[in-house]
Amino acid sequence: MTAQSGQALLEITDLKKYFPVQKGFLKRTVGYVKAVDGVSLSVAAGETLGIVGESGSGKTTLGRTLLRLYEPTGGDVTLQVDGQAVPVMDLSGSEMRLLRRNAQMIFQDPYASLNPRMTVLETVGEPLFVNGIASGKEMEERVREVIQQVGLRVEHLRRYPHSFSGGQRQRIGIARALVVRPKLVVADEPVSALDVSIQAQILNLLKDLQAQYQLTYLFISHAMNVVRYMCDRIAVMYAGKLVEVGAKNDILKAPKHPYTEALLSSVPRTSSRVRSKRVVSAGEVPDLANLPSGCVFHPRCKYAVERCKAEVPRLRALDSARLVSCHRAEELELQGI
Ligand SMILES: Nc1ncnc2c1ncn2[C@@H]1O[C@H](COP(=O)(O)OP(=O)(O)O)[C@@H](O)[C@H]1O
Ligand code: SF4
Ligand SMILES: [Mg+2]
Numbered sequence: 029m030t031a032q033s034g035q036a037l038l039e040i041t042d043l044k045k046y047f048p049v050q051k052g053f054l055k056r057t058v059g060y061v062k063a064v065d066g067v068s069l070s071v072a073a074g075e076t077l078g079i080v081g082e083s084g085s086g087k088t089t090l091g092r093t094l095l096r097l098y099e100p101t102g103g104d105v106t107l108q109v110d111g112q113a114v115p116v117m118d119l120s121g122s123e124m125r126l127l128r129r130n131a132q133m134i135f136q137d138p139y140a141s142l143n144p145r146m147t148v149l150e151t152v153g154e155p156l157f158v159n160g161i162a163s164g165k166e167m168e169e170r171v172r173e174v175i176q177q178v179g180l181r182v183e184h185l186r187r188y189p190h191s192f193s194g195g196q197r198q199r200i201g202i203a204r205a206l207v208v209r210p211k212l213v214v215a216d217e218p219v220s221a222l223d224v225s226i227q228a229q230i231l232n233l234l235k236d237l238q239a240q241y242q243l244t245y246l247f248i249s250h251a252m253n254v255v256r257y258m259c260d261r262i263a264v265m266y267a268g269k270l271v272e273v274g275a276k277n278d279i280l281k282a283p284k285h286p287y288t289e290a291l292l293s294s295v296p297r298t299s300s301r302v303r304s305k306r307v308v309s310a311g312e313v314p315d316l317a318n319l320p321s322g323c324v325f326h327p328r329c330k331y332a333v334e335r336c337k338a339e340v341p342r343l344r345a346l347d348s349a350r351l352v353s354c355h356r357a358e359e360l361e362l363q364g365i
Contacts, residue, residue, distance in 0.1 A: 036108070037244045038071040038094075038131075038212055043103035045086075045093040049317050061316045063089035065268035066103075068343075071212070073108070076238070076245040078259030078276075080252055080291065084313045086268040087248045088136070091214040094246075095131055096124070107131060107212065125159045132205035136217040138197035142189040148175065149185040152203045161208055170207055177240070178203045179233060195226040199233070206237060214246045219254065231258060252295045256280060264288045267314050267324045270343055274350040281364040284352040286329045289362040323355065331360055 044067075046060040063086040071077045079087050092098045094105050096116060105116040109130050119127055132155070135141035142151055152171045156162040162170055172182050178199040189197055198218060205213055215234065219227040231254070238245060249255050255262055255276075262279045264272040264287060272285040283289045314320055320327050326336040335355055343353040354360070 035073055036070040037073040038069075038108075038246070039104075039106040040067060040069045040071075040094055041104040041106075043067045043090065043093060043105065044101040045089050045098055046101045059317045062268045062319070063316060064093055067265075067268075067270055069263060069270070069273070071244055071246060073211070073244055074242055075260045076247050076258055078255035078262045079246065079248045079265055080255045080262060081250065081265035082291075082313050083250055084316070085265045086316075087250075087265055088216055090265070091133060091216050091246060091248055095133055095214060096127060097133065109211070128155065128159045129161065129208050130210050131212040131214070132208060132210040134198075134201055134205045134213060134215040134218045137221045138194055138201050139189075139221070141201055142197060144189055147186050147188055148180070148200055148203075151189070151200060152207050155204060155208050159208060171203075174203045174207045177237065178206070193226075194222050195230060198222060198230055202230075202233065202237070206241065206243075209241065210243070212244050212246065214248070216248045217250065218247075220250065227254075234258070252291050256295065264291065267319060268316055269324075269353070270351070271325070271354070272350070272352045273343075278350060279364075283362045283364050284346055284350060284357045284360075285354045286331050286360070286362065287325050289364075290328075292365050293363070295365055323353075331356055 043064055045064040046062050048057040049059040049061060050056060051058045067090055069077070079090065081087055089098065093100050094116070100117060103117070107114045107116055107127070107130060109126065114126060116127055149168065149171055152175060153167045156167045156170055171185065175182065175185065180196065180199050180203070189200065192200065218234065219230050222230060235258070237243060247255065247258050259276055262274065262276050263270050264285060266287050272279065272283065272288045279288060280292065283292055314324055322338050323329070323336040323341050326332040329336065339355065341353040341355050343351050346352050346357055
């Protein structure tokens with residue numbers, strides 16, 4: 029089941045990524061961590077869809093799997109490129125360039141994601157070269173152009189990553205993603221490793237670049253206030269599954285899933301000086317290799333009833349714009365912001 033608005037640039041259908049859990053000397057597989065377990069989503073051209081959920085809910089795995097940085101356990105992904113539907117999961121090695129030219133990722137950690145032995149010119153130029161887009165002088169021209177668009181200077185091109193601050197490194201990571209002029213960008217917590225004082229600069233840069241290049245963003249974050257600032261629609265993820273999907277304002281004002289309500293309760297209300305509280309009150313994120321019965325959120329849910337322990341709630345349409353997986357979605361009056 030999917031909810032979408034406008035023409036879908038990206039269509040994800042029943043995507044699964046299970047990691048084997050291995051034990052002992054012979055490394056026998058004794059189970060699976062179901063990091064992404066049947067996720068379906070549509071992302072319209074030009075929109076920003078936020079994926080929000082606590083650490084360990086499968087957000088990064090979802091982003092990496094849909095771009096085939098991980099091979100999926102199951103499911104389909106379709107990307108529209110120049111009026112053609114590209115079946116991402118069926119692309120062979122030599123066809124992967126088509127995906128890499130049109131869909132890129134911005135990584136969470138600007139320290140770990142840049143090769144320390146490559147200059148800025150080499151780092152940002154590499155995707156042009158390896159995807160057969162440009163080389164030599166033409167490549168350097170494209171790099172010069174994008175490096176200025178992300179707020180760096182051409183003098184920076186010969187330098188190595190160690191001489192830059194965290195914020196500047198993330199600008200290099202953004203330039204590397206955008207240099208191929210992709211249609212889709214998966215931004216995986218692009219500011220969470222950065223100093224709070226420079227987070228807004230990077231978020232605003234991403235917004236400006238989106239307008240300039242008509243980018244579509246899948247924006248991953250554990251922080252509801254960041255998603256709130258960046259996104260048109262929000263998909264809430266818990267234990268490898270989507271639990272609620274809807275337009276941003278609907279989700280913020282009137283959440284329909286108790287987990288969404290809990291995430292919202294951590295957002296500072298009036299003053300930005302108010303520190304965020306713990307994200308979700310009771311209990312821990314479940315062990316994804318050993319999930320609770322019924323609704324996987326039931327051990328932490330203050331609205332749980334007997335039925336919740338026995339019966340798995342399916343993600344279902346509450347109205348034309350909202351999906352939710354809670355047995356009690358209609359009757360509960362949940363608190364928004
Ligand atoms: N490469 C991997 N091998 C095994 N387990 C993994 C791997 N990557 C992630 N996981 C597990 O998958 C689950 C989801 O992780 P992740 O996608 O990183 O979540 P999030 O980005 O929401 O914090 C976690 O339990 C994590 O330990
Ligand atoms: S199905 Fe039950 S346990 Fe799950 S979120 Fe709804 S009320 Fe809570
Ligand atoms: Mg992550």
